[in-house]
Structures are given as structure tokens and as C-alpha cells.
Amino acid sequence: MRIDVRLADTVFQPEVELAAVKAAGAGAIASFAGLCRPVSKEGKPIDHLFLDHHPRLTGQGLHDIAASAERFGIEAVRIVHRCGAIAPGEAIVFVAAAAAHRRAAFDAVDYLMDRLKTDALFWKREDGVDGSRWIEPTEADRADRARWES
Amino acid sequence: MITIGFYGRLAERFGRQVDVDLPDGVALSELQSYFDGLDADKVCTLVNDETVTGDGWIYPGDRVDFLPPLSGG
Numbered sequence: 001m002r003i004d005v006r007l008a009d010t011v012f013q014p015e016v017e018l019a020a021v022k023a024a025g026a027g028a029i030a031s032f033a034g035l036c037r038p039v040s041k042e043g044k045p046i047d048h049l050f051l052d053h054h055p056r057l058t059g060q061g062l063h064d065i066a067a068s069a070e071r072f073g074i075e076a077v078r079i080v081h082r083c084g085a086i087a088p089g090e091a092i093v094f095v096a097a098a099a100a101h102r103r104a105a106f107d108a109v110d111y112l113m114d115r116l117k118t119d120a121l122f123w124k125r126e127d128g129v130d131g132s133r134w135i136e137p138t139e140a141d142r143a144d145r146a147r148w149e150s
Numbered sequence: 151m152i153t154i155g156f157y158g159r160l161a162e163r164f165g166r167q168v169d170v171d172l173p174d175g176v177a178l179s180e181l182q183s184y185f186d187g188l189d190a191d192k193v194c195t196l197v198n199d200e201t202v203t204g205d206g207w208i209y210p211g212d213r214v215d216f217l218p219p220l221s222g223g
Contacts, residue, residue, distance in 0.1 A: 052158050054215070056199060117222040123158025124221035134159045135221045 002076040003066045007059045009084045014094045023076040023098030030105035031096035032113055038088035040126050040133070046088055052123040053083045061121045065112065072108040074099040079112065081120065111148050118145040152176070152208055155215040163187065175209040178202070182216075193218055 002022060006012075014033035021029055036049045066077045076098040086092055093116060097108035124135040152175075154168045164185055170176075178197070182190050195202050196215040208214060 051221075052161065054155075054157060054217070057196075118220070120220070120222055121217070122221050123218060125158075134218075136219050141222060 001067075001070050001074060003063065004076070004078040005059070005063045005066050006080045007053070007062060008080055008082050011090055012080055012082070012094070014091050017078060017080050017094045018096060021076060021078050021096045021098055025100065026075050026098035026105075027100050028102040028105040029096060029098045030102065030109045031094065032109050033091050034093040034113075036086045036088050036090050036092055040128065044128050044130050046126050046128045048088070048127055049086045049092070050125045050127060051083045051086065051092070052125070054121050058083070058121040061119070062116075065115045065119060068115065069097060069108045069112055072097070072099065072104045072111070074104050074108045077108065077112070079116075081116070081122075083122070114141075114144040114148060117141045151210055152181070153213045154181070155213065157215070158218045158221070160188070160193070160216055160218050173210060175207055175212075177205055178208055178214070179205045181208055181214065185216075188216060 018031050023029065038046060040046055062079055062081055066079050069077050074097045078096045080094040082090070082092050095109050095112045097105045097112070099105040099108065118141050126133050126135060152170050152172055154170065156164045156166060178195065179190070182188050194217040196217065197206070197208065198213055
């Protein structure tokens with residue numbers, strides 16, 4: 001399985017990342033892009049999202065998460081994840097999986113996003129006009145992650 | 151010198167990196183007690199990039215990282 005992982009500290013374009021997915025024998029490519037929302041869950045405007053990370057272990061952790069998608073029998077996986085200050089509308093994360101058939105590609109992307117939401121080494125803060133707030137995974141995030149443990 | 155790294159909300163409180171000069175080293179539990187409000191039960195502790203549980207001796211030249219609960223991606 002081909003693995004491409006990048007921790008990006010500047011803006012990236014999901015459509016460029018999708019075009020870069022390399023999988024000569026694949027019959028399906030599924031992808032997901034997560035964007036920074038302009039408002040918090042409480043509906044308050046956000047100036048930007050700040051993602052703190054560990055200088056060595058965050059990148060290694062992303063690679064380990066990507067490698068764990070091999071269970072789906074996919075041919076390639078690509079993860080690009082931002083760190084630092086992210087403005088509303090900018091991409092936070094891009095995930096793509098290439099496989100012989102669509103189901104494996106869909107499942108791998110779904111799985112990877114659930115892993116990233118709970119296991120990636122990031123500390124997320126919303127900065128807005130009303131101040132700053134650190135975010136932690138929700139019970140819904142943990143429940144999504146638990147779907148893949150059986 | 152022992153280098154201590156903080157992340158997320160802990161970095162806001164204690165700074166990104168703190169260097170402490172302890173020529174004979176120190177117990178991890180004592181090192182944690184230097185930082186008021188650092189709850190050992192709520193942080194993941196790394197010594198030289200390896201996760202540790204329980205107490206242990208930290209030597210000059212070691213790096214200790216205190217990680218608050220992850221936010222995820």
C-alpha cells in the first residue's frame with residue numbers, strides 16, 4: 001500500500017491533493033476534505049482555528065493512522081493535515097483512499113477520519129471575538145471511533 | 151538540564167518549553183509538582199518521546215513532554 005502523509009503549516013488545496021493520489025491499478029478513489037467553519041458550535045463567529053501539534057510525534061502519528069487503513073485492502077492512502085492558524089474556509093484535513101472497488105475506498109476514508117478526529121496528536125483552539133476556547137473530542141467522536149474496534 | 155515541553159492549554163499556562171537545571175536529576179512525580187495545576191491524572195507524559203506511566207527518575211539531558219487530552223484532527 002502506498003502511503004503519502006503531510007503535515008502542512010500553510011494553506012493547501014484539496015483538489016490538488018486529490019489529483020496527486022497515485023494508484024495505477026485502482027478502480028475507485030474516495031476522498032474527504034474538512035474545512036474550517038466560520039462559526040463555533042454555539043454559533044459564535046470564529047476568527048481562526050489554531051491547531052497545536054507535537055514537532056515529532058504528530059507526523060509519526062498521522063503516518064501510523066494512515067498505515068492502519070491497510071485492513072481495508074486499499075492500494076493507496078493520502079492524508080494532508082494542517083497545523084497552526086487556519087482561517088474559516090481553509091482546508092484542515094484531506095483524506096483519500098484508492099482501491100480496486102468503491103466500498104473499500106469509502107470505508108477506508110470513513111475509518112481514517114474517525115481515527116483522525118480522536119487519535120491524531122493535535123490540540124485545537126477556536127479563537128473568536130468572544131475569546132478563545134480549547135476543543136476536546138465529543139462523545140459522538142468517540143462513538144464514531146468505536147465503530148471500527150470490532 | 152532537563153527540558154520540559156507543554157502543548158495546547160498547558161503551553162498557554164506554563165510556556166512552550168521550560169528548561170530546569172537539576173544536576174542530579176529528579177523524580178517525575180516531583181517534577182510534575184513544580185507546575186501548579188498540572189494534574190498527572192489528566193496528562194499523557196512522554197520521556198524522550200516514549201509514553202511513560204507511573205513514576206521514574208528523570209536525568210539531565212532528558213526531555214519530558216506533558217500532553218493534555220487530545221483535540222483530534
